[in-house]
Amino acid sequence: MTTLAQFLPQHLQQHAIPAELGSVLATVAAACIDINAKVRLGALSGVLGMAGTGNVQGEDQKKLDVIANDMLIAALQADANVAGLASEEEDTFVAAHPDGGYLVLFDPLDGSSNIDVNISVGTIFSILPKPEGALDTQSFLQKGSAQAGSGYVLYGPQTQLVFTLKHGVFVFTLNEQNEFVLTQENPQVPAATKEFAINMSNRRHWLAPMQQYIDELLAGDTGPRGKNYNMRWVASMVAEIHRILMRGGVFMYPQDTRDLSKPGKLRLMYEANPMSLIMAQAGGAAGNAVQDMLDIQPEGLHQRVAVVMGSAEEVAYVTRLHAQA
Numbered sequence: 460m461t462t463l464a465q466f467l468p469q470h471l472q473q474h475a476i477p478a479e480l481g482s483v484l485a486t487v488a489a490a491c492i493d494i495n496a497k498v499r500l501g502a503l504s505g506v507l508g509m510a511g512t513g514n515v516q517g518e519d520q521k522k523l524d525v526i527a528n529d530m531l532i533a534a535l536q537a538d539a540n541v542a543g544l545a546s547e548e549e550d551t552f553v554a555a556h557p558d559g560g561y562l563v564l565f566d567p568l569d570g571s572s573n574i575d576v577n578i579s580v581g582t583i584f585s586i587l588p589k590p591e592g593a594l595d596t597q598s599f600l601q602k603g604s605a606q607a608g609s610g611y612v613l614y615g616p617q618t619q620l621v622f623t624l625k626h627g628v629f630v631f632t633l634n635e636q637n638e639f640v641l642t643q644e645n646p647q648v649p650a651a652t653k654e655f656a657i658n659m660s661n662r663r664h665w666l667a668p669m670q671q672y673i674d675e676l677l678a679g680d681t682g683p684r685g686k687n688y689n690m691r692w693v694a695s696m697v698a699e700i701h702r703i704l705m706r707g708g709v710f711m712y713p714q715d716t717r718d719l720s721k722p723g724k725l726r727l728m729y730e731a732n733p734m735s736l737i738m739a740q741a742g743g744a745a746g747n748a749v750q751d752m753l754d755i756q757p758e759g760l761h762q763r764v765a766v767v768m769g770s771a772e773e774v775a776y777v778t779r780l781h782a783q784a
């Protein structure tokens with residue numbers, strides 16, 4: 460069995476990936492092992508429940524949101540290769556080492572509404588090259604295609620690290636010695652699927668093309684798609700995307716007409732873009748129902764975006780429906 464510490468030097472050398480990028484990935488992975496220890500114990504470590512604070516998103520923070528955020532910030536600020544970081548839980552970016560070559564953006568604990576009811580949650584991270592010049596917010600506003608790497612840690616029945624440094628996707632599973640061990644190389648997202656993931660309770664608020672698409676899926680083999688579909692909704696993006704990476708499917712959080720100033724609920728920089736890079740590296744697809752996710756030019760650190768990602772045939776189909784509207 461190959462540990463992450465054994466895998467990384469070989470992978471970096473094989474693909475001429477900078478050692479500094481490998482260091483940043485290892486730093487994130489180590490911090491997530493510490494987060495895992497807190498998540499696993501739940502009530503036994505006094506980390507459940509509300510923190511009594513709010514974040515820039517206007518959301519009430521869970522204690523574990525704050526704990527995970529603080530652990531990642533401390534770990535990244537201690538890595539000389541990190542020039543700065545941005546978090547869902549932080550209003551602005553946080554400067555680190557002026558000579559660092561990378562920026563790290565993350566959602567420290569995505570799906571945290573599930574924590575208190577023992578449903579899987581995850582950490583999502585995106586690694587960008589640090590541009591020349593002084594560090595400012597603009598330094599972070601790079602397209603998803605500019606990412607040097609991305610990934611997530613799923614705190615589920617197993618704790619798994621999934622990442623790409625743009626040379627394939629790799630799945631590691633945490634063993635009893637708290638080491639990430641390589642358990643799968645280059646999973647591929649099947650182009651076709653019979654499984655979709657969406658929060659159906661919002662149907663009346665979707666734009667017409669999304670309503671049409673989902674109605675076609677619900678019509679099953681009596682409708683234009685000619686096959687029956689199954690539905691999943693965990694309300695934890697990391698769990699949904701991992702399931703899709705493993706067996707296919709399409710995940711959607713569409714534009715909502717209740718507030719057209721918000722193009723969607725999920726955040727571009729530290730949820731959609733990192734997951735979209737994983738999808739692209741695994742033969743899947745990702746977009747906002749209009750354009751490829753990795754081509755979107757960011758305008759703000761906490762910018763929201765509509766999300767459609769997973770099996771390429773379904774992403775293409777729903778994008779066509781929107782183009783024809």
Ligand code: P6P
Nearest residue numbers: 569570571572658694695696697
């Ligand atoms: P809803 C979790 O809060 C999250 O950001 C994603 O992980 C998840 O897919 C989505 O929101 C769930 O949203 O509206 O169904 O609770």
